[in-house]
Each structure stands twice: as structure tokens, then as C-alpha cells.
Amino acid sequence: MSPPLAKVRRPAPLVAAAYLLATAAFLTTFLPRRDRLPDPMATHFSGAGHADGYTALGSFPYVALALLLVPAAVFAGLAYGIGQGRTRALVALGYGLAGFLGYLLCALVLDNARAGRSGEAARLPLWQLGVALAVAAAAGALGWLLAGRDVPAARKPDAGPAAPRLGLREGEAATWTRSIGSRPLRVVGLALALPGAALGLLAGWGAGVGLFIGGLVTFAFSAARVTVDRHGLSAHLPWLPRPRLRIPLARIESATSRHIDALADLGGWGYRVVPGRSGLVLRSGEAIVARLTTGSEFVVTVDDAATAAALLDALAARARDHADAGT
Numbered sequence: 001m002s003p004p005l006a007k008v009r010r011p012a013p014l015v016a017a018a019y020l021l022a023t024a025a026f027l028t029t030f031l032p033r034r035d036r037l038p039d040p041m042a043t044h045f046s047g048a049g050h051a052d053g054y055t056a057l058g059s060f061p062y063v064a065l066a067l068l069l070v071p072a073a074v075f076a077g078l079a080y081g082i083g084q085g086r087t088r089a090l091v092a093l094g095y096g097l098a099g100f101l102g103y104l105l106c107a108l109v110l111d112n113a114r115a116g117r118s119g120e121a122a123r124l125p126l127w128q129l130g131v132a133l134a135v136a137a138a139a140g141a142l143g144w145l146l147a148g149r150d151v152p153a154a155r156k157p158d159a160g161p162a163a164p165r166l167g168l169r170e171g172e173a174a175t176w177t178r179s180i181g182s183r184p185l186r187v188v189g190l191a192l193a194l195p196g197a198a199l200g201l202l203a204g205w206g207a208g209v210g211l212f213i214g215g216l217v218t219f220a221f222s223a224a225r226v227t228v229d230r231h232g233l234s235a236h237l238p239w240l241p242r243p244r245l246r247i248p249l250a251r252i253e254s255a256t257s258r259h260i261d262a263l264a265d266l267g268g269w270g271y272r273v274v275p276g277r278s279g280l281v282l283r284s285g286e287a288i289v290a291r292l293t294t295g296s297e298f299v300v301t302v303d304d305a306a307t308a309a310a311l312l313d314a315l316a317a318r319a320r321d322h323a324d325a326g327t
């Protein structure tokens with residue numbers, strides 16, 4: 001028997017397909033009319049539908065393709081990072097945005113072509129925005145249906161230490177350290193930086209610098225080195241000692257390890273804060289979970305979290321014993 005339909009669909013190519021279709025629609029509309037379009041083209045309109053912003057004809061197709069292909073790469077990367085079975089809303093949102101952008105870009109081309117050689121004569125009435133929203137709603141509904149039902153991820157127990165506390169003799173020092181990377185953030189970073197660089201080379205750096213810098217920053221923060229030692233729990237970029245995120249031993253009540261789902265438990269990737277919990281979450285999986293003296297939790301997803309949590313728990317207990325003894 002074949003597996004259920006919802007379990008065999010691949011969300012990344014599914015969401016990318018909507019943007020490829022929108023790109024094909026744009027190119028089919030633009031290329032046959034290129035010689036009839038004004039230069040510069042009207043690309044921004046007032047509430048009354050009159051042109052009040054323009055883009056050079058030579059730059060317009062590159063800007064339009066970036067508007068379609070960058071979200072395609074971002075949504076596909078996020079869908080790939082999340083995995084199968086939990087991406088229905090993401091696919092629907094991606095389809096909706098693809099429909100909205102695809103319609104508006106095609107409408108821009110058609111309205112400019114009707115204006116002749118003067119971009120100032122182009123008109124984009126407000127009802128076109130309403131049609132674009134309707135197309136977005138229809139495309140989003142299609143994405144929702146195509147994605148199939150979400151399959152809840154199997155959750156591991158939320159309580160209990162994953163390893164016994166390590167026995168540390170008085171004065172004995174121990175350090176644990178490991179690097180961790182985020183596949184979704186790397187994909188998003190590259191999806192922004194590469195089109196930004198291409199757009200800068202083809203249409204001028206003023207058009208692509210925002211995407212390029214945003215992509216580099218996202219990619220730079222897609223990895224971290226996590227350390228547990230006598231100072232507590234800390235994390236920093238692998239190639240830079242600063243900035244450093246540190247939770248001192250005095251703030252830690254206990255430490256365990258358990259499975260953390262980036263979306264379900266903390267709403268995404270990166271440094272996250274939700275009620276009762278905060279932490280550095282670069283992927284779903286095993287994580288160090290430090291129970292703080294305030295009653296909240298601080299989590300860091302990293303491989304071999306059980307060993308790190310056991311050491312952190314032992315170091316925190318020893319620090320409390322010293323504090324109680326007044327040493």
C-alpha cells in the first residue's frame with residue numbers, strides 16, 4: 001500500500017512551482033511587448049491610479065524577476081527546513097504571494113504597453129489591486145489544497161534529564177563545546193544574497209544592495225559555537241568571540257536535554273523569546289534546556305545536548321553549594 005498523499009508530497013518544489021508559474025506568466029506578458037513599452041516605465045501609482053514613480057526599462061525585468069525568484073527561494077528553503085507534513089500554511093502563504101506579485105507585474109506591463117511611449121500616461125486603477133488580492137486568495141486556497149493535511153510531528157517527552165549529572169570533584173575543571181548550523185537560515189541567506197548581487201550587477205547596486213546585505217547578515221548568523229564551562233552556558237558566532245550570549249551558573253537552577261521543535265516550541269529560528277521560554281534555536285532537534293532561577297527556560301539546540309546538559313547541571317549544582325557555604 002502506498003503512503004498517504006499528505007506524507008509523500010515535497011513542500012519545497014511544490015511552493016517553488018507557484019513562483020515558476022508566475023515567472024512564466026510575467027515573461028510571456030513582457031517579452032512580446034518589450035518594444036512597445038515606454039522608457040522609463042511607470043512602476044508606482046497614486047491612490048487615484050496616476051503614475052508617480054518610474055523604473056528604467058532595462059532594469060525593470062531584472063527587478064521583476066528578483067521580486068518573484070527571491071520569495072521562491074525563501075519559501076522553498078523554509079519548507080525544506082521544516083520538512084514534510086507541517087508546511088500547509090507556509091505553502092498557502094507562498095502561493096498567495098506568488099499570485100499577488102504575478103498579477104501585479106503582468107498588469108504593470110499591460111498598462112504601460114497601452115500608454116505608448118510615455119510612462120506618464122500609464123494608469124493603474126485601484127480596482128486592479130482588488131483583483132490582485134482576489135488572485136492571491138484563489139492561489140492561496142489552491143496551495144492549501146495541494147499541500148495536503150499537516151502531519152503532526154512525534155513529540156518526545158518534555159521532562160526528565162537525558163543523562164545523569166556528572167560527578168565533579170572539588171576544583172576539577174571541565175569544558176564542553178560544539179558548533180551548530182541552521183540549514184533554513186543558510187538557504188534564506190543565500191536566497192537573498194545571490195539575487196541581490198545579480199540584481200546589483202545588472203540593474204545597479206542601489207537596487208540590489210538591500211537584498212545582498214540582508215542575505216549576508218542572515219547567512220553569518222546561521223551558525224554558532226555553544227560552550228558549557230565554569231562560566232555557564234554561552235554561544236557566539238564561530239568566527240567571532242563577540243557578541244556572546246551567556247547564561248551564568250548563578251541563574252541556572254537545573255539543566256536537562258530534550259527534543260525542541262523550532263516552530264512549535266519557539267515560533268521559528270534564531271534567537272527566540274516566547275512566554276516562559278527563550279533561547280537560540282538554529283534547528284529542530286535535541287537541545288540543552290536550562291531551568292532558570294526565574295522559573296523560565298533557556299534552550300539551545302545542539303548535537304550531544306545530553307552530555308552538555310549533564311555537565312551544566314553538575315556545574316550549576318556545585319556553584320550553588322559554594323554559594324550556600326559562603327565561599
